[in-house]
């Protein structure tokens with residue numbers, strides 16, 4: 001796959017911040033038809049490290065940030081789903097508390113310094 005087809009570029013977030021990006025996805029229906037979906041991912045910086053996650057809570061599937069771009073808890077130690085309050089560890093994506101049956105879905109990224117390459121689509125819908 002060509003690199004230009006696979007990646008998009010986002011600005012590197014500052015410490016304790018996150019940037020969102022669009023993510024194409026498709027889902028196969030029981031009748032075999034594919035439906036195109038528009039999702040989001042987000043890239044964060046925490047303790048000097050970057051991580052990219054799908055913006056999709058594993059509890060009920062809503063975006064974590066009902067205030068767009070706000071993913072961190074007030075104390076800055078966790079990511080919080082604003083729908084029902086599940087908390088996630090920013091670097092591992094593990095569920096720390098709340099109604100999350102599993103951790104966040106990781107996305108690939110490529111750190112290029114001031115900018116970071118993130119995917120344009122989910123490889124498969126989960």
Ligand code: FES
Pocket residue numbers: 057058059060061062081082083084085086098099100
């Ligand atoms: S949808 Fe995230 S905790 Fe319920």
